[in-house]
Amino acid sequence: MLDMLTRWYQRRFSDPHAVSLVAILLGGFLTIYFFGNLIAPLLVAIVLAYLLEWPVSQLTRLGLPRTPAVTLVLLVFAGLMVMAVFGLMPTIWHQVANLVAELPNMFNGLQEYVSSLPERYPDFVQPHQISSVMMTFRDKVMGMGESVLKGSLSSLVSLATIAVYLILVPLLVFFLLKDKDEMMAMLKGFLPRNRRLASEVGAEMNEQISNYIRGKVTEIFIVGIASYVTFEVMGLRYAVLLGVLVGFSVLIPYIGAAAVTLPVAMVGLFQWGISPDFWWLLVAYGIIQALDGNVLVPVLFSEAVNLHPVAIIVSVLVFGGLWGFWGVFFAIPLATLVKAVWHALSSAEFSEEPASSE
Incomplete structure (x- = not known):
């Protein structure tokens, strides 16, 4: 077992650039934590x-x-x-x-x-x-x-x-x-001088985070305004409050949309009871969420679509538990960071194999 761990460590971290990447990430993690x-x-x-x-x-x-x-x-x-x-x-x-x-x-x-x-x-x-x-x-x-x-x-x-x-x-x-x-x-x-992998990951994440923040703000405004207009047209009470809640619910992927469904449904239920208006409200809200998840998110976050929903939910739970609001807000970029670091370390390992075999 010890020999296997030693070989794995030597294979992954024989490159000083890989060691620098891990050290930089560990330092950033500890600082924020x-x-x-x-x-x-x-x-x-x-x-x-x-x-x-x-x-x-x-x-x-x-x-x-x-x-x-x-x-x-x-x-x-x-x-x-x-x-x-x-x-x-x-x-x-x-x-x-x-x-x-x-x-x-x-x-x-x-x-x-x-x-x-x-x-x-x-x-x-x-x-x-x-x-x-x-x-x-x-x-x-x-x-x-x-x-x-x-x-x-x-x-x-x-x-x-x-x-x-x-x-x-x-x-x-x-x-x-x-x-x-x-x-x-x-x-x-x-930063350390041997930071080629860190520079590659940093450049990729800089672009990802920039696009993510602009896209998330755009998504909040679009979903919030669309929800408010829909609730106002249907005559739902507290339309502004519920529209703001639905807009900010996109900060938490999947979980936020599920959580904000309860106040929307409760207000509609107590206003109209079990009636056609209530069911039309749920249909309209479902359409907004479907358009957000299947049209708006793929357009604004093309890289996030490559992440499996389970990976996104796990990243929300893990990073949210570690860093609270910031972990939830940056769950998708952090999941993308983990993916980019894994690929960078794998590429470093593969690039060394021909040299080690000669």
């Missing part, structure tokens, strides 16, 4: 810098110097964000307040409907089963209420954190975009 909370503003700034690099590069190609181009793009982006926040947040907050106020009525209606099931289906449902389920559900709702209360008490800390982000993140984004070449040259000075 142990210091992720400390460098969270930097991570947010890097994501925004990737998002805004494309318009900045387009302006520089038109002849505008990089610093004015970065300033212009940041001002436009900040203006759009302010308009979106002040345009959507009052409506979303109002709908959230109304939904919370109606939750007791929804719970009572659900309890009455469930309590009638033993009379309708006496052979399948027993009264004691209904009582146990409703008590468990009530305990869960009470626990959610306590969590909301605790979150409200800690809102002052959250507001302070947001204030820090509003100051630090724009500054970091500005300098990341303005001095990108200088920072990349400085970063390369800290």
